[in-house]
Amino acid sequence: MSVQDGYNFAYLDEQTKRMIRRALLKAVAIPGYQVPFGSREMPLPYGWGTGGIQVTASLIGADDVLKVIDQGADDTTNAVNIRSFFRKVTGVATTEQTREATLIQTRHRIPETPLAAGQILVFQVPIPEPLRWLEPREAETRTMHALREYGVMHVKLYEDIARHGRIATTYDYPVIVNDHYLMRPSPIPKFDNPKLHRNPALMLFGAGREKRVYAVPPYTDVRSLDFDDHPFAIERWEQPCALCAATDSYLDEIILDDAGNRMFVCSDTEYCAGRQAAGHKGALAA
Amino acid sequence: MYVAVKGGERAIAKSHELLARARRGDPGVPELSIAQIKEQLRLAVARVMSEGSLYDEDLAALAIKQAAGDLIEAIFLLRAYRTTLPRLSESQPLATGRMRLARRISAAFKDLPGGQVLGPTYDYTQRLLDFSLMDEVSETMPAGAASAEAFAEPFAESIVAPGIGELLGREGLLEAALPKADDPAPYDLTRDPLLFPVDRATRLQNLARGDEGFLLAMGYSTQRGYSTTHPFAGEIRHGAVPVEVFVDELGFAVEVGEIELTECQLITDFEGSATQAPQFTRGYGLAFGHAERKAMAMALVDRALRAREFGEQINLRDHPANNEEFVLSHSDNVEASGFVQHLKLPHYVDFQSNLDLLRRLRTEWEAARAAANREAA
Amino acid sequence: MHLVRELDLSRLQPGFAEPVGDAQRCFRGVLDALAHPGTIVELADLPAPPPGLGAAQSALLLALADQDTPVWLPPGLRDAEAGHYLRFHCGCRLTASLADAHFVVPASLAALPALDDLRPGEPEFPDRSATLVVEVAGLATVGALRLRGPGIETEAGLSVAGWTADCTAFLRENRRRFPLGVDLLLTCGASLAGLPRTVRVDREA
Secondary structure, eight states, rough: OOOOOTTTTTOHHHHHHHHHHHHHHHHHHTOOOEEEOOOOSSSSSSSSSHHHHHHHHHOOTOOOOEEEEEEBSSSSSHHHHHHHHHHHHOOOOOOOTTTTOOOEESSSSSOOOOOOOOEEEEEEOOOOOOTTTTTTOOOHHHHHHTTTTOOHHHHHHHHHHHHHOOOOBSSSOOOOTTTEEOOOOOOOGGGGGGHHOOOSSSEEEETTTEEEEEEOOOTTTEEEBBBTTOOOOOOSSSSSOOOTTOOOOEEEEEOSSSTTEEEEEESOOOHHHHHHTOOOOTTTOO | OOOOOOHHHHHHHHHHHHHHHHOOTTTTTTOOOOOHHHHHHHHHHHHHHHHHTOOOOOHHHHHHHHHTTTTHHHHHHHHHHHHTTTTOOBBOOOOOGEEEEEEOOSSSSSTEEEEOOOOOOOOSOOOOOGGGGSSSOSSSSSSTTTTTHHHTTTTTHHHHHHHHHHHTTTOOOOOOOOOTTTTTOOOOOTTSOOOOOHHHHHHHHHHHHSSSSHHHHHHHHHTTTTSOEEEEEEEEEEEEEEEEEEEETTEEEEEEEEEEEEEEEEEEEOOOOOSSOOOEEEEEEEEESOOHHHHHHHHHHHHHHGGGHHHHOOOOOOOOOOHHHHHHHHOHHHHOOOOOOOSSOOOHHHHHHHHHHHHHHHHHHHHHHHHHHHHOO | OHHHHSGGEEEEEEESSHHHHHHHHHHHHHHHHHHHHHOEEESOOOOOOOOSHHHHHHHHHHHHOTTTTTEEEEHHHTTHHHHHHHHHHHOEEEEEEEGOSOOOOSGGGOOOOOOOSOOOOOSSOOOOOOOEEEEOEEEEEEEEEEEESSSSSOOEEETTTTOHHHHHHHHHHHHHHTTSOOOOEEETTTEEEEOOOEEEEEEEO
């Protein structure tokens, strides 16, 4: 196993790993609750995945197979950079195949390929506190969670409806975990919210700059906030993926020319490539 | 036909190459040495050590070199290295009253024991560009100063004087700043998360690591009415202080070295209360190396954050410097720089979901307007 | 330093053979067990435990306890080899106060402390709570206990040797106090099962 000279396996020292591991165990035992942890300065900037990286570094072992995605893609520069960091400091195998991975670190998406029991999905979280825009003071929001005073969030969503005729939150859409804590699922599109509900995989969330970890255990109820007369709904596209013809995936818009012509393709590059390899062909496929 | 953009790994490798070239600049110009940075950019080195929370001039100089002079990047480099270091021991509290002074001034007293020591300062330079420094060999160096020995021990002839706190404290006019008998071991922000509310020791740690520019602006705001304090510069001192470590096996403390510090004691009025006689209160600032602006700004902010402790009228909404959460959550430039710049990372998934919503809202708005126009017509 | 002098190191059992990898595998086992209540996780290649502790019980303390987490051991083990072993290998403080302990190691299920005596966390910080690590005489996935809750698809079965009505009452009361509460890890030799505070337990007659 090739590991970077002068650094411990997975970069973090063992005492730091133990501290994060204990925080993760409490996070699993209290689903959706934000556990404070002694986040360390990492060799990547805050805001670029330091929370996810610390969680992954505390989890990863020599037998793991790691997948890293950003915006659903394995080959965006930040995903490439984080993957190469872990290769350098752990020597573990990496993959782009969702099914092969034991650990998946992600920013802003949940893979389209359904996750299996035993897999762990690690989210990079910029702002963990769902009430932050409604109440900036941490001391206050902590009390609000303790009392489950979540009325302000419903009021905010209702004001959206009054102004726009619908809930205008499109990503990082708030959820209630296990009928108790209000949680931010990180800036995944609300399209991915239904995948949080009773997912067989363990989902761990790391916010490095904000120094919090939290978890959704497997098969845990995760409900997106809504109203009887305005039920939660996900994004829909009028056309399938231009490359693989999928109609069930989240699509990115790509502008093709100066005239504003555009196409829609899967944001999950592995899912799209897999479908194309299996013979599915979109309108603009090679 | 469309082919998706690939090759992130190659692009990153190429970018590293270009960065190395950009950092080095024209290879015809001699490369900077670590010693040159350490000796000739000492104030930059001091800032990187303070905000990087690591007293190591060589590593700070290396970080400045590697960061091409971007001090916040250098601070980040030093911090990322610092986290990997084992924690060997805790020092004894530094006795800044025993500082061998290079400089010491008080604005509150005309003279005081130990005297006013102007020392090296930009304060009374007339800010005229010194074109003689354009030459590689400076002609403005004092005669004889070029020898290495003259600078080997900058504080060799300096004096030790009691701090302003000791002097005023004897009359009971200044609040004491002694640890309580059961003073707990200080919280360590490099190992544990910042949780609110926080005690003063933790606040001071946060401010000591805090961005100089941020503290400067926050401190400045308190002088312009966005707070209620009216401070005097009781004392500002800069010099060298011994660091001691208590060795269990020996049963006493041994000196392990000396560090350069700048300390600022601000003095402000306090009217007293039913239980507390009127006296002066303090704001405290401390920084590695020679860093008066940082130490003073820190002391202003420290005092502003103590407003509640003294029962002063505070207005958290309009006076950000009095707002503990606001100040302490935004003071760290490594955190701030990372999060501001993370906007460079792709956000097209979130953007797409907003774009989708906006198109729907637009369609509905246009339909509604068309309907309204038809009715009007 | 004081510690080293009073211990006879030559008689102390060794800890992890490969500390980094062994601690990681143990932690993943514990994480797996807590994330899947009712599942029994087998830990492999564990070091021989000191007398009075089980292999998985001892190993997970090696993996998770350190100077920041006071450990409570029954008085009979605290000053015996088990206590020396944990102090030496984990650097942890052994506490006689249940209310201080982050990890509590009761002598058996029959000796479970009262819930009120354990660190329950605070409403704002429910994570500041105890984890109990109990060695039992037998663990099996089919059995009288019916478990439901996060981590369980529908319902899981668990059989625990020595389980009593008091244990069921303890877990129910613990669940009732959510989000405050304690989390239980049951060990049996090299096996491990997790009962986080979220678990709902019923016992078939």
